[in-house]
Amino acid sequence: MQQIDFYMVDAFTDTTFGGNAAAVCPLTEWLPDETLLAMTRQHNQSETAFFITTDSGFELRWFTTQGEVNLCGHATLATAHVIFEYLNYPETTIEFTTRFVGPLTVTRNGDWLTLDFPATRSEAVEPPQFLLESLGIVEYQEVRLGRTYTVVLASQQQVEAVKPDFQLMLKLNQKVCITAPAEIEGYDFVSRFFSPAAAITEDPVTGSTHTMLIPYWAERLGKTQMLARQVSQRGGDLRCQLVGDRVLIAGQATTYLVGKVLLRS
Structure with missing residues (x-):
């Protein structure tokens, strides 16, 4: 029987039951992908996030219940936490090696952890069939x-008022984000994120989507440092900064559960 440490962490929040929950499992070596996927489905x-320690830092991979994904912000934040x-890491910056987006770093400054991710650009497009209908909206400023x-x-x-039709959204075969200027004092923009094709109807806080939102709002607002709020039911705060072709996304994290996974062959 193999024992694996297990952590459940709420990311982008400083309170229990806020932000976005992620499971984190340190490994001594990579297990078969089918085992990682089965574990992810069991965690539900x-x-x-699964990671192993290397001579140069850490190797990091992310899985949903549907399979491996190329980037996940909140699970990276949870892993750094x-x-x-819990691992007595002595430095203030963690270096991750990833399979799809290259090296990533997370830096600790007090209670805040800052993700350094590649920025993602977007372009204006005509809304495809089912997009606006699945969101139940008629008036909008643009679609990107x-x-x-x-x-x-x-x-x-x-x-906040949008109530998506997720069955209709499935026909898009694409994830959907909605965003607007914030009306909360001190915040710059808000968002929500939907991914029914990945078995995530609404994601509570989505770091990876902010790699695209930050460049957009930086240009629109004429500023490079912003505070964002994802206005899901759980909600979460993200300190955002655009630095060239990189984005810095900072958040807090809190541990919900510590335990052991027991793998029996």
Whole structure:
């Protein structure tokens, strides 16, 4: 029987039951992909992060219940939280090697952890069939396509009021983000994120989508440092900064559960 440490962490929040929960499992070596996927399905979280320690840092992979994904912000934040809090890591910056997006770093400054991710650009497009219908909206400012479809709305109130038709959204075969200027004092923009094709109807807080939102709002607002709020039911805060072709996304994290996974062959 193999024992694997298991952590469940709420990312982009400083309170329990806020932000976005991720499972994190340190490994001594990579297990077969089918085992990693089976573990992820058993955990039944939006993402499980698996990592191993190397001479140069850490190798990191992310899985949903549907399979491996190329980038996940909140699970990266959760992994860094585990390394800093439970592995006696002495430095202030963690270097991750990933399979799809190259090297990533997470830096600790007090209670805040800052992700250094590649920025993702987007371009204005005509809304495809089913997009606006699945969101139940008629009025919008623009639709953009990058990592996801992004529908820009006029107000935070509009973003919060959207009640998607997820069955109709499945026909898009694409993830969907909606965003608008923030109406909360001190915040710059808000968003929500939907991914029914990946078995995630609404994601509570989505770091990877902010790699696209940050360049967009930086240009629109004429500023490079912003505070964002994902206005899902759980909600979460993200300190955002555009630095050239990189984005810095900072958040807090809190541990919900520590345990053991027992693998029997």
